[in-house]
Amino acid sequence: MNLILLGPPGAGKGTQARRLVEGRGMVQLSTGDMLRAAQASGSEMGRRAAEVMARGELVSDAIVIGLIEERLRLGTGAGAIFDGFPRTLAQADALGALLGRLGQRLDAVVAMQVDDAALVDRISGRFTCGACGEVWHDRTRPTAVPGVCDACGSTDLRRRADDNADSLRQRLMEYYKKTAPLIGYYHALGLLRPVDGLASVEAVGAAVDAALATP
Numbered sequence: 420m421n422l423i424l425l426g427p428p429g430a431g432k433g434t435q436a437r438r439l440v441e442g443r444g445m446v447q448l449s450t451g452d453m454l455r456a457a458q459a460s461g462s463e464m465g466r467r468a469a470e471v472m473a474r475g476e477l478v479s480d481a482i483v484i485g486l487i488e489e490r491l492r493l494g495t496g497a498g499a500i501f502d503g504f505p506r507t508l509a510q511a512d513a514l515g516a517l518l519g520r521l522g523q524r525l526d527a528v529v530a531m532q533v534d535d536a537a538l539v540d541r542i543s544g545r546f547t548c549g550a551c552g553e554v555w556h557d558r559t560r561p562t563a564v565p566g567v568c569d570a571c572g573s574t575d576l577r578r579r580a581d582d583n584a585d586s587l588r589q590r591l592m593e594y595y596k597k598t599a600p601l602i603g604y605y606h607a608l609g610l611l612r613p614v615d616g617l618a619s620v621e622a623v624g625a626a627v628d629a630a631l632a633t634p
């Protein structure tokens with residue numbers, strides 16, 4: 420099964436993707452994580468992408484499509500979870516063509532619906548484990564011991580450079596202008612599965628499972 424988790428910044432895409440990886444052995448393909456890895460590697464592409472990301476704008480279609488193409492060619496086992504990709508109509512067209520060339524198809528697009536006020540709260544309280552990637556939140560999902568990741572014991576807990584008010588405003592604008600039109604695109608293809616992203620992590624997970632069980 421190949422699925423897209425579609426939603427604005429902070430909707431919970433990464434949180435649910437990790438759950439699906441653990442529960443179903445699927446592979447998470449997060450273009451945001453790939454771009455942050457490119458930045459950490461010190462490559463010229465990563466450095467230029469980091470500047471764009473810090474402003475809350477979208478990185479060019481050519482770069483992210485190239486990253487996804489490269490990763491898909493390595494194989495995706497039980498299936499791919501596209502997290503943060505596609506984000507434009509050009510990326511959506513490219514994904515359909517890429518999967519077609521590999522003899523695969525897209526099975527579902529889970530659209531996570533969350534209002535803007537909740538997004539601000541989620542983004543401003545988020546921190547992530549630099550060692551295992553687990554996502555936490557100051558209020559709704561704190562670690563048991565402050566400063567220590569429950570999942571792996573690391574003390575390398577980080578906040579993202581683009582999780583600030585100015586960048587978030589721009590990220591939301593980019594989402595509504597360029598990514599929200601994908602909701603209509605995938606509705607027209609009969610793939611859209613809307614889910615209430617405002618519920619608890621567990622309840623959203625159950626709704627995602629139910630949406631994926633829908634033929």
Ligand code: AP5
Nearest residue numbers: 428429430431432433434450451478503541545556619620
């Ligand atoms: P990316 O890394 O994809 O970030 P994003 O889309 O802005 O999404 P986030 O990772 O911020 O949020 P999320 O939905 O994964 O939420 P999370 O699960 O962490 O992209 C970053 C940048 O890279 C972009 O701005 C762009 O510049 C560039 N980029 C990436 N892909 C691109 C592409 N395809 N094209 C062009 N540019 C691209 O949850 C957030 C918080 O809420 C956490 O603290 C979590 O614990 C909490 N939480 C989650 N679910 C719940 C719940 N149900 N209840 C309560 N709290 C919850």
